[in-house]
Amino acid sequence: MAKKCIICGEEAILVIKGTNDVYCKNCAEENFDDISYLEKIEEPKPADTIIDDEVSDEESEPKE
Ligand SMILES: [Zn+2]
Numbered sequence: 122m123a124k125k126c127i128i129c130g131e132e133a134i135l136v137i138k139g140t141n142d143v144y145c146k147n148c149a150e151e152n153f154d155d156i157s158y159l160e161k162i163e164e165p166k167p168a169d170t171i172i173d174d175e176v177s178d179e180e181s182e183p184k185e
Pocket residue numbers: 126127128129130131144145146147148149
């Protein structure tokens with residue numbers, strides 16, 4: 122689940138270190154002169170557990 126910017130509700134890509142305050146890039150740049158306070162949100166993507174009905178033929182692999 123993507124986090125939402127706490128200001129505008131857009132998809133957040135940055136988080137203040139040690140907090141749950143997340144921002145999109147625009148809001149981060151507006152609110153912080155130095156966005157080095159922020160770190161990129163790392164979205165864990167457990168590819169093995171994602172079930173995608175529209176997976177392309179090239180990527181589909183038989184599962185047991
Ligand atoms: Zn925002």
